[in-house]
Amino acid sequence: MLGPPFQLSPKRITVSTVGVIHAINKLQKDLPGLNLAVSLHAPVQDIRCHIMPAARAFPLEKLMDALQLYQKNSQQKIFIEYIMLDGVNDEEQHAHQLGKLLETFQVVVNLIPFNPIGSLSQFRTSSEEKVSRFQIILRGDYNIRTTVRKQMGQDISGACGQLVVNLPDKKSINGITDIEDLHL
Numbered sequence: 748m749l750g751p752p753f754q755l756s757p758k759r760i761t762v763s764t765v766g767v768i769h770a771i772n773k774l775q776k777d778l779p780g781l782n783l784a785v786s787l788h789a790p791v792q793d794i795r796c797h798i799m800p801a802a803r804a805f806p807l808e809k810l811m812d813a814l815q816l817y818q819k820n821s822q823q824k825i826f827i828e829y830i831m832l833d834g835v836n837d838e839e840q841h842a843h844q845l846g847k848l849l850e851t852f853q854v855v856v857n858l859i860p861f862n863p864i865g866s867l868s869q870f871r872t873s874s875e876e877k878v879s880r881f882q883i884i885l886r887g888d889y890n891i892r893t894t895v896r897k898q899m900g901q902d903i904s905g906a907c908g909q910l911v912v913n914l915p916d917k918k919s920i921n922g923i924t925d926i927e928d929l930h931l
Contacts, residue, residue: 757781761826766805771813775821783817784826784857785810789836790844798832798870811848824853831873831881832861842881846889856885859896 757780764770765786774783789795792807814825827849831837849856858881861872873881878895885891 763828765799765801766810766813768805768809768813771810771817775817779821780823782823782826783821784828785814786828786830787845788828788830790841790848794836794841798830798836814852818852824855827854827856828859829856830859830861831878833871833873833877835870837873837877837881839880839884842884843888846885846891849891850889854891856891856893857896858882858893 757778761782761784762774762778763784763786771783771785774781786799787795788798792802795802795807818825829836829845845856858878860878861870863870863872882893882895885893
């Protein structure tokens with residue numbers, strides 16, 4: 748990607764991960780200069796596993812150790828992706844827990860309003876007020892750079908997290924399957 752024909756600057760490439768610890772440990776050595784984005788989504792392991800089952804394989808404490816080492820070696824800020832789920836991870840206590848978890852890091856936290864998938868979703872979108880309060884706590888109390896991701900494409904089910912396929916004739920949960928599970 749860095750050489751012909753693409754010739755992309757490493758600073759223009761972001762690798763996004765759910766927190767695959769061994770891959771984070773390898774990334775800085777193998778591909779220095781790339782940006783790292785980590786889908787954290789919760790400040791504690793049990794909530795993180797509820798939101799993102801893949802997190803069971805990557806304990807939060809070990810992930811934070813890997814990120815600390817990555818940042819020490821790379822001298823780069825890390826992007827933290829945090830989906831805002833009403834009543835799950837969007838309370839003030841969660842903002843304080845996240846602030847304490849990240850206060851020793853150079854990070855940008857991207858707060859992402861949840862985009863539901865029809866009526867089948869077990870989660871709901873946080874209110875704008877809760878998202879704003881969460882951001883104020885991270886910025887004001889912990890001096891953490893925080894952005895709120897703009898919602899786009901929700902009207903056509905093409906927003907972040909909505910890329911699924913309806914398969915009513917296939918065996919799937921409620922007729923909805925993640926595109927990764929299609930084996931196309």
